[in-house]
Amino acid sequence: MNNLLVVPLIIPIITAVLLVFLREQIMLQRIISFITMIFISIISFLLLNFVQTDGIIRLDFGGWIPPFGILFVADSFSLLLVLTANVLTTICLLYAFSTIGERHEKMFFYPFVLFLIAGVNGSFLTGDVFNLFVCFEVMLLASYVLVALGGKKRQLRESLKYVIINVVASWMFLIALAFLYGTVKTLNMAHIAQRVAEVGQDPVLTTVAILFLIVFSLKAGLLLFFWLPGSYSVPPTVVQALFAALLTKVGIYALIRTFTLMFPLNQDVTHTIIGVMAGITLIAGCMGALSGRDIYTIATYNVIIGVGFILIGLAVGTESALTGAIYYLIHDMLAKALLFLLVGMMFYVSGESVVKKMSGLIQNYPLFGWIYFLVMLALAGIPPLSGFMGKVLIGQGAIENGSYVLLAIGFASSIIVLYSLLRIFLASFYGETTISYEDRKPIPRGAYVAFVLLALSIVCVGVGAESLAIYVKDAAKTLMNPSIYIDAILKG
């Protein structure tokens, strides 16, 4: 029992509710939400270190021993993601302070960001499939509000699509849960894993597993990403960054958890399907990124490419591939948040979103331009930045496993990513500027702080990959050997 485990879920919720009473005091709202996020980030870092010394920790709510009660489970994998999510949300809040505008702030913007992060943290930490559904819903309900907040015509149209897609996906999630409960008679993840291993993964269970695959693919943007480019390009910049960094990653987390812990036995079917889906996602994402004319389209298709690449790691399924997937997941969260913040700022300073209509931004904003250059290199996977470790390890796993097609697609996609982002760099940042230095629109200082902090964390994850390795290796070890997870829950 360790009550610290519930802090990343409950503290944002309580703070968010308190902020509702402080609707008019914007300054106070900013300070409280910022302190809360720093506090949770510290707690999740402490938890991560606890797990290294004490092994997997769990918290049985209300003292109900598993498999009967609901519980939170923390292993290195979930805590690494919780830590990354909280740190980048803290930084995104800094960006929001100077850009989001009073209208949003008075319409409960900060409470909803906190609800969003509560749902994300809950999804990462829960050890019960139904509770996962609930945490998904907490996250999605907050995201519905954040997409629609602002009420522009285009925003309402896209948010309607977003809501409908997600409601349908949640409905399918519920059906999949009902099937699962009907077959194995339990909802505790470790208990499901144990029972699936006992009876063997027969065709019925594989069908249930594929149903989960479809649900989480919709959420993660794996193959079924048709809703993603539209709905990710309409909300305010900081919301886009949070969505790109967090929402699809929760879907990826759920996929990895489901297919390493609960349904790992019939890999011929499930992991082959995941591999095919990841390959098609990469190809389609690359086509989208190449054909895009405006910066938002290119950025959103880069999210899709990232999803496909991480899931190659899952499809290959060797220990080094999963290690790489975890590295890449952390990198992708940070880098995509930064990419969306930068793209939003490009739109803010130039008033244009079409690549060719901008020119020479780096003349007026040198630091801004070089940070863009940095994130571009990181996304392409150039050492020593954060994308490198993940790409190398996933590649190594693919070679060990003989998945050369996925390997080729994956590394070809890196070149496309580099090309699509370089195109923006050459057209929009390089060249002659039409605006003189005096007439330029200044970038808010808070935004610069956010850029620099995120850029620093990308460099740190890349350069400090060695010191990160103890956590990531432990995470991959638990993913590869589900029995560690199961024993920690059911034999504790």
Place this chain on the structure above:
Amino acid sequence: MKINDVILRTVVKGVVFIILTLGVYLFFSGHNAPGGGFIGGLVLGSGIVLLYITYDLETVHRKMPFDFKKVAALGVLLATGSAIGAIFFDAPFLSQTDIYYTFPILGEKHLTTVTIFEAGVALTVIGTLVTIILSISEDE
């Protein structure tokens, strides 16, 4: 045109009391029998909505000057507060406890911390329900 709703108003005056009493009854019975915070809150909320339908917004608001968004927030605060209360007694999150206590006049009663949680749920349901109905009706 102002419709003549004297019958509605007279009936509602009596019926609202019955509805609110039923709501409170359901809330308390929920511990060992069907009922509870959610259902009790729904019934209480529907009683308040009935008041809003019968009389106009201003009249009801004069007597009940609550911002129902804040009522819902208070409810969530109460529920989460009772859930984290357990942490301070070194028990797992969401743990509950109960005692039998003899009151001077009422006699022996069963007191539980779940009731606080349920009260939070009830307030959240009332707040959300009334907010939804009011925001629909305000939109002309």
